[in-house]
Every structure is written in structure tokens, then in C-alpha cells.
Amino acid sequence: MTNAIQILEQSITEALHSIYGLSNQKILLQKTKKEFDGDYTLTTFNYTKETKKKPEEIGQEIGDYIISKNPSLKDFNIVKGFLNISFTTSFWCNYLNETVAAKYNGYKKLNSTGKTILLEYSSPNTNKPLHLGHIRNNLLGFSVAEILKANGHTVIKTNIVNDRGIHICKSMLAWQKFGNGETPESTDIKGDHLVGKYYVEFDKVYKKEIQELVEKGLSKEEAEKKAPSIIEAQDMLKKWELGDKDVMTLWQTMNSWVYKGFDVTYKTLGVDFDKIYYESQTYIIGKEIVNEGLKKKVFYKKEDGSIRIDLTAEGLDEKVVLRADGTSVYITQDLGTALLRFKDYPNLNQAIYTVGNEQDYHFKVLFIILEKLGYAWAKECYHLSYGMVELPEGKMKSREGTVVDADELLDEMFETSKQTTQELGKVEGFSNEELNELIKTIGLGALKYFILKVDPKKKMMFDPKESIDFNGHTGPFIQYTHARIKSIIRKANEQNISFEINKSFNDINELERELIKYVFEFEQAVEESGKTYNPAVVANFIYELTKTFNRYYHEHSILKEENKKIQQFRLVLIKQCAQIIASGMHLLGINVPEKM
RNA sequence: GGUCCCGUAGCUCAGCUGGAUAGAGCACAGGUUUUCUAAACCUGCGGUCCUUGGUUCGAUUCCAAGCGGGAUCACCA
Structure with missing residues (x-):
């Protein structure tokens, strides 16, 4: 069935061709404004040059033509360069009849031209509870997935859980030191909130240490690197990557608390996932990619031992892809995750990353690196970048506690x-x-x-x-x-x-x-x-x-x-x-x- | 400083690939219920579309510069 817009486009194309011999013209149709009579409006200014006629004249001629040729069209009126066109009432009534008979819900059916799209959203860190920013992410990701399905695509909703890294170690360390064996059960605190409490705790201690060192005469930057807490956290991360038993046990325990907490919030929000990835699994693949890239000379090793890529030719910077101590950074994991996804889903046409616009640069870099590594699918990666949720005081900061907590807001x-x-x-x-x-x-x-x-x-x-x-x-x-x-x-x-x-x-x-x-x-x-x-x-x-x-x-x-x-x-x-x-x-x- | 994003009514936001007299909600002032749910409807008030140039028949929309705000440029994620 041809719809109203298609009917108009076809008729007008025909009119332009038959009256003026024009083809391939832009047809600018818009809904007729309330103040005027008509369903849709064609702007005729565009055709004045080719036809050497006044917009009103063109409107009259096109109007006459399409009305005479098409029984679904009733009449038209002209206001300057605007041709307001009306369909017959029976056209609209028929349309309603047909949609109702077809049990029409406005969605396209899954069809052969539809793509297979992997859509990542949520992607929480397991060191703190979710806040309003995450809510925006979750709602946006879920909704876009539904919308893409309604457009006839197959969508795989995925979540990449950021369950490892220095930030996680910070919570673990603070709990180890000050936690007195607290658990969600013993305190009756939701697991993600309990872990978050120690993340904040770490930051307090760390800040204090920095201040003390600064008072002793160190520069702020030096102090940030030499504070005992951060060194301990770094040691813990190294141990973690080496698979230290105690560290692993603590890590698993605390993460399991967080997952239980997240599940509650996700369930309340009504979001879900078809597949969950964990960075603790993908970072290893990332490291392999870095090694291969090193062999292929996409990356190089600097004197300090870190592995990098030079993107200055692209107008970007030099980027570290693996630390000097061998542990992986954010982008290492992302390389691994990307590769794993396209391996898991060989038919993927697109991968969408729902991540805030503060990471625009990061994704630009990530996609360029993937391309340089020679992955053909790199160009199918898309960063669905969204704006931050701001409070009257400005941006929310987890560490400083200036966040709108997701669970509290929902309550x-x-x-x-x-x-x-x-x-x-x-x-x-x-x-x-x-x-x-x-x-x-x-x-x-x-x-x-x-x-x-x-x-x-x-x-x-x-x-x-x-x-x-x-x-x-x-x-x-x-x-x-x-x-x-x-x-x-x-x-x-x-x-x-x-x-x-x-x-x-x-x-x-x-x-x-x-x-x-x-x-x-x-x-x-x-x-x-x-x-x-x-x-x-x-x-x-x-x-x-x-x-x-x-x-x-x-x-x-x-x-x-x-x-x-x-x-x-x-x-x-x-x-x-x-x-x-x-x-x-x-x-x-x-x-x-x-x-x- | 480099790169990127943003600037529309008192506040929060629409305004599609340039098109008719720039729209909503909230707030404020007033009105509507013997009538299918008043979480509704109607009326009023409210605008140098940040500024200045440029392109165009036509610019809130495109381009340039300036002003103002934000993000980012980590061996953080």
C-alpha cells in the first residue's frame, strides 16, 4: 500500500516532469501548519529558477495537475510559495480502516534488509552504586534497542561490566583496612552501596595522604603518585593480574555483592541484557592484540617500557595501550572486548556503544586503532554519545558524593x-x-x-x-x-x-x-x-x-x-x-x- | 593552549535535511466539572532565537569571527 507521503511525492515528481520537464528535483514536503488549510505543504520556491515562473504560478500548475491525476487528493490552496494540499476525507478514513484491519502497531516487521546490531549500554563499574547518569545511559540504551527492533533490525543488547582495574582495587583495599568484615547481610546495606562506601573511604584517605606529602614539600603530582594508598592499590592490581589467590577471593566476594545490588536496580528500571561481558575476561584478549600489534608495528615500545601508538598524524596524540608494568589500561580492555564481540557474532553489521560524551575522544582513538589493526568491522563501530546529567552545582562526581543515587531517586x-x-x-x-x-x-x-x-x-x-x-x-x-x-x-x-x-x-x-x-x-x-x-x-x-x-x-x-x-x-x-x-x-x- | 560540544520565554525543553506570524510544559493571572477519569481542557502573560558579519528569494537552522558555558587532551575508567 502506498502511503500519503509516497502518493504526494510520486504525483509531484510526475507533475514536475510533465509540466516543466524537470527530473531529480528535491521535493520539500512538510505538515501544513495549523493556521492554514491542508494536510501537507509543498514549498515551490525551489523551482523558480528552473521554470522561470513565480512560486504562486508553479503552485497553481502543480496543484491542478496532481488533483486531476489523483483521486485521493481533494483540493489545494496557495499562499505565496506554499502549496497546501488536502487529501479527501475518505482517503483518511480508508487509511484508518486498513491499519485497524491489519492490527497495525506502527512497528516494522523483522525483515531481510534488517541489520544485526549489537548494542552495548549500562556498562557499570563494580566499585560504586548507580547514579542518575547511569540511569540516563540505561534508559537510552534500552530505548534505542527497542526502537531499532521496531525498525526491523535484530538487536543484541549487551552489557560490558567493568569489573577489574585500579578503581576496583581501591574499594577492595579500603574494605580490607577499615571494613571490619562488614557484609551486605551484616549491615543490611545493598551490596553496591556497601562497596561504594569503601570507594569513597579510599578517596578520603588518599586525599589526606596527598595533603600530608604536599605539606612535606612534594608537588601535588608527585604526592599523587607517592601516596602509600595508591601504591598499595597498584600492588593489588598487579597481584590481581597475576592471579593472587587472596586478592582474587576478595575480588570475587565484593563483586558478587555489587552484582546482587545492580540486579535489583536493573529489575526496578526494567532493563535487561541478552549477553553480558566482563572486562576481567576481555582484557586478556586486549593484551594479545597489543602483542600482535607490536609485531605488526602498529604499536611501539617506548624507552620507559610502555607500549604506545602514535596518532599525531590523525590530529590526535600519542596513546598508551599497555602500561610499563605490563598491566592493561582502559583501552586495552576495549580492544579485547571489540574483538570478542565480532568473534561471538560473526554476522554483526553494527556495534553501538552507549557511552557518555566525556569519552568522545576515547572512542575516536579506539576506532582508529581497530582500523589500523586491520579489522574490517572497525568502521561498523558507532559511539552513541550522550550528554551528561548536570546538577545546579555542575557535574556529578561519585568520589565527592555529589551524585543523585539511582535507588534513592527511584524510591x-x-x-x-x-x-x-x-x-x-x-x-x-x-x-x-x-x-x-x-x-x-x-x-x-x-x-x-x-x-x-x-x-x-x-x-x-x-x-x-x-x-x-x-x-x-x-x-x-x-x-x-x-x-x-x-x-x-x-x-x-x-x-x-x-x-x-x-x-x-x-x-x-x-x-x-x-x-x-x-x-x-x-x-x-x-x-x-x-x-x-x-x-x-x-x-x-x-x-x-x-x-x-x-x-x-x-x-x-x-x-x-x-x-x-x-x-x-x-x-x-x-x-x-x-x-x-x-x-x-x-x-x-x-x-x-x-x-x- | 589544541580539539570537540553547547548558547531559543523567568525555569526545563521542542523546532526534521534552510521556508509561512519561533512552539510546548512548568511558574504566574484567570476561567471550565448535573456531560465518556479535572494527572484534563481553555484564555492571558512572557522572545535582540548570545553578538556581529557572510551565503540565499528566504537563516533559530548553513559558514566565519567574537563573547559566554562545558567536555577532553592520564601509565584514571
């Missing part, structure tokens, strides 16, 4: 959700279980929508003093609208009203026409958000649809409508709207309730 969302729900008192007949479910759905809806409605590329502000809204341009507003529709549908069912449109029916009003167009345009929004890896496109689109629906809801009654044909049409329309709202929200990882 606050649920608390607000609970309060609001109780105040509004619309939950009669809900069981306790249903009520809890609803509270979670709404709290998560508010948080997820708040984060996903912002363009991922941009940094975003979060002020902990101002709680996340439940009114206006928010998740709960959209969820509420869905519940409203479902309420009407339930009542219609109770009254045994049928949901079928008479095929010849086309007596619709302006808002109904607009709503059908939104249903139609959803797939374009899904497509665009997929191409740009941007859930905000879907989020904002669904909001527009929902806002229009609420106006419609306010102005027109459905169950009280006496004309049965109109009533049935309206029921079909709103049911499809509910479907699109649910589909769109699903792409954001947000559930929509039947009642609220």
Missing part, C-alpha cells in the same frame, strides 16, 4: 507517585497488588519520560530540589490519556457497541482528521528516531498526539454520540490512538495502565 519517584495517586483517589476496586503495580508504572513513567524526552546528544539539567513533574508534558500525562481511552473502550464493550466502520463513512471533523494523520505519521517518527538513535523524537511525537487527543476528548463525546455511525468510527479511531500511544511508550520502555 522518591515511587513515593511521589503513591502520594499523588492516593490524593486523586481514583483507585477504588484496586487490589493492593494492582495499586503497587500502578504506583510503580506511573513513577517510572515520570522518570523515564523526563529523561528520554530530551535529545540524547544534549546535556540535561536535573534539580533535586524540584521534583519531577506528573502534570503537563510528562509520562503520567500520556499514561493518563491512555487510561482515559481504555475507560471509554471498556464502557463501550459493556454496552455491546461494535467497533466497525462503515466503509462509506467519511463524516469526520477536523480533530479526527488530525488524529488519523498522527496515526499515519507514527511510523515516520519511529523511522527517524531509529536513524538518529534518538528516543526523544518518539517521546515528543506521542506527546503531540496525546495533547490533540485530550482536546478532542474534551470537545466531543463518544458514548453519548447518538449517530451510531459516528460513534463507531470514533471508537475505532480512539482504539487505534491508544494502540499508537502504547506502542510509542513501549519504545521508551514505559508501560501504560488500563486505569489510573
Whole structure:
């Protein structure tokens, strides 16, 4: 079936060719603005040079041509260089009929042109609990995965757990020294938070040591290198890479605490993974790659013993890929991880890394190195870079404790959700279980929508003093609208009203026409958000649809409508709207309730 | 200092590959419920789209410079 936009593009192409002999012209179509009459608008300024005619004239000629050739088009009007074109009402009604008959949900089916995409997100460090920045990462990654699936791709969601390295040793060391054998069970502290406590503890001691050394006359840089704590941590890392038994045992124990904690947070957030990688496994592959690269002369050994790559020709710097003491750095692991993935999934067409934009440079370097090493798939690697979440005071810093903790924030969302729900008192007949479910759905809806409605590329502000809204341009507003529709549908069912449109029916009003167009345009929004890896496109689109629906809801009654044909049409329309709202929200990882 | 990103209403954000009189939400002022859920709807208030040039029939959008903010340039991750 050809859709509205395709019909217009084809007709206009034909018109340009037949009237002016033009081909390969850009066809600039946009939605007609509210103030004007029409469905879609063609800008005709573009063709003035080739045709040597005024934009109004061109509009008239193209308008006449396409209307005469295409029965789906009703009429047009011209305002300067804008040709506003209207489809017939029966065209839109037919469209609605067909989508409903096809049980259309706005997603593309998995198809042969679809790619196989590995999408990495979350990627936590196991030395501290998750914070709001990680929440953005998790929601973004999960949503983009859903959106890509809805565009007909196969997506493998993966998590690379950063479970080794100097930062982990810091927590371990502090626990060893000051922990008095504390465990999550003995303290009743969630495992990731307990480990995080010792990460902060380490930093305190370390800072103090630095200060003492500075007072003794060392420079700050020297002091940072010579502080006893950091030397101990480095020793521990060496022992770890050598497989020291005690260190390994401690490492496994503390990591297991963290994993238990993360699992709880992931479950609450509703995110999941198809495959989990651990850097403790991939860093070894990384080291092998470095050795091979050394032989291939992609890397070289400096006098100080470190192994490096010179990227100054690319406008970048000289980069260390393996430390002088033989232990691996961040990028060593990433080399190994990349290789392992393409080995595990030989059919991979793309690998997406969901990582904050503070690491733009790192990924630029990583991808260039992979290319220099000769991996053909290097060019399929893509850094999905997103902006930081900032507080009014600036960036969040784990070590300094200026973070919005993920678990705390989630609890606050649920608390607000609970309060609001109780105040509004619309939950009669809900069981306790249903009520809890609803509270979670709404709290998560508010948080997820708040984060996903912002363009991922941009940094975003979060002020902990101002709680996340439940009114206006928010998740709960959209969820509420869905519940409203479902309420009407339930009542219609109770009254045994049928949901079928008479095929010849086309007596619709302006808002109904607009709503059908939104249903139609959803797939374009899904497509665009997929191409740009941007859930905000879907989020904002669904909001527009929902806002229009609420106006419609306010102005027109459905169950009280006496004309049965109109009533049935309206029921079909709103049911499809509910479907699109649910589909769109699903792409954001947000559930929509039947009642609220 | 080099590289990169950003600058739209009091606040938080939309504004698609250049197109009509720049839009929402929050906040503020007011109105709407005997009518399908008022977490809603409607009205009002609010803008040198950071500045200055350039390209263009047309620039918030593209280019250049400047100003302001941020990130990064680690043998941290």
C-alpha cells in the first residue's frame, strides 16, 4: 500500500516532469501548519529558477495537475510559495480502516534488509552504586534497542561490566583496612552501596595522604603518585593480574555483592541484557592484540617500557595501550572486548556503544586503532554519545558524593507517585497488588519520560530540589490519556457497541482528521528516531498526539454520540490512538495502565 | 593552549535535511466539572532565537569571527 507521503511525492515528481520537464528535483514536503488549510505543504520556491515562473504560478500548475491525476487528493490552496494540499476525507478514513484491519502497531516487521546490531549500554563499574547518569545511559540504551527492533533490525543488547582495574582495587583495599568484615547481610546495606562506601573511604584517605606529602614539600603530582594508598592499590592490581589467590577471593566476594545490588536496580528500571561481558575476561584478549600489534608495528615500545601508538598524524596524540608494568589500561580492555564481540557474532553489521560524551575522544582513538589493526568491522563501530546529567552545582562526581543515587531517586519517584495517586483517589476496586503495580508504572513513567524526552546528544539539567513533574508534558500525562481511552473502550464493550466502520463513512471533523494523520505519521517518527538513535523524537511525537487527543476528548463525546455511525468510527479511531500511544511508550520502555 | 560540544520565554525543553506570524510544559493571572477519569481542557502573560558579519528569494537552522558555558587532551575508567 502506498502511503500519503509516497502518493504526494510520486504525483509531484510526475507533475514536475510533465509540466516543466524537470527530473531529480528535491521535493520539500512538510505538515501544513495549523493556521492554514491542508494536510501537507509543498514549498515551490525551489523551482523558480528552473521554470522561470513565480512560486504562486508553479503552485497553481502543480496543484491542478496532481488533483486531476489523483483521486485521493481533494483540493489545494496557495499562499505565496506554499502549496497546501488536502487529501479527501475518505482517503483518511480508508487509511484508518486498513491499519485497524491489519492490527497495525506502527512497528516494522523483522525483515531481510534488517541489520544485526549489537548494542552495548549500562556498562557499570563494580566499585560504586548507580547514579542518575547511569540511569540516563540505561534508559537510552534500552530505548534505542527497542526502537531499532521496531525498525526491523535484530538487536543484541549487551552489557560490558567493568569489573577489574585500579578503581576496583581501591574499594577492595579500603574494605580490607577499615571494613571490619562488614557484609551486605551484616549491615543490611545493598551490596553496591556497601562497596561504594569503601570507594569513597579510599578517596578520603588518599586525599589526606596527598595533603600530608604536599605539606612535606612534594608537588601535588608527585604526592599523587607517592601516596602509600595508591601504591598499595597498584600492588593489588598487579597481584590481581597475576592471579593472587587472596586478592582474587576478595575480588570475587565484593563483586558478587555489587552484582546482587545492580540486579535489583536493573529489575526496578526494567532493563535487561541478552549477553553480558566482563572486562576481567576481555582484557586478556586486549593484551594479545597489543602483542600482535607490536609485531605488526602498529604499536611501539617506548624507552620507559610502555607500549604506545602514535596518532599525531590523525590530529590526535600519542596513546598508551599497555602500561610499563605490563598491566592493561582502559583501552586495552576495549580492544579485547571489540574483538570478542565480532568473534561471538560473526554476522554483526553494527556495534553501538552507549557511552557518555566525556569519552568522545576515547572512542575516536579506539576506532582508529581497530582500523589500523586491520579489522574490517572497525568502521561498523558507532559511539552513541550522550550528554551528561548536570546538577545546579555542575557535574556529578561519585568520589565527592555529589551524585543523585539511582535507588534513592527511584524510591522518591515511587513515593511521589503513591502520594499523588492516593490524593486523586481514583483507585477504588484496586487490589493492593494492582495499586503497587500502578504506583510503580506511573513513577517510572515520570522518570523515564523526563529523561528520554530530551535529545540524547544534549546535556540535561536535573534539580533535586524540584521534583519531577506528573502534570503537563510528562509520562503520567500520556499514561493518563491512555487510561482515559481504555475507560471509554471498556464502557463501550459493556454496552455491546461494535467497533466497525462503515466503509462509506467519511463524516469526520477536523480533530479526527488530525488524529488519523498522527496515526499515519507514527511510523515516520519511529523511522527517524531509529536513524538518529534518538528516543526523544518518539517521546515528543506521542506527546503531540496525546495533547490533540485530550482536546478532542474534551470537545466531543463518544458514548453519548447518538449517530451510531459516528460513534463507531470514533471508537475505532480512539482504539487505534491508544494502540499508537502504547506502542510509542513501549519504545521508551514505559508501560501504560488500563486505569489510573 | 589544541580539539570537540553547547548558547531559543523567568525555569526545563521542542523546532526534521534552510521556508509561512519561533512552539510546548512548568511558574504566574484567570476561567471550565448535573456531560465518556479535572494527572484534563481553555484564555492571558512572557522572545535582540548570545553578538556581529557572510551565503540565499528566504537563516533559530548553513559558514566565519567574537563573547559566554562545558567536555577532553592520564601509565584514571
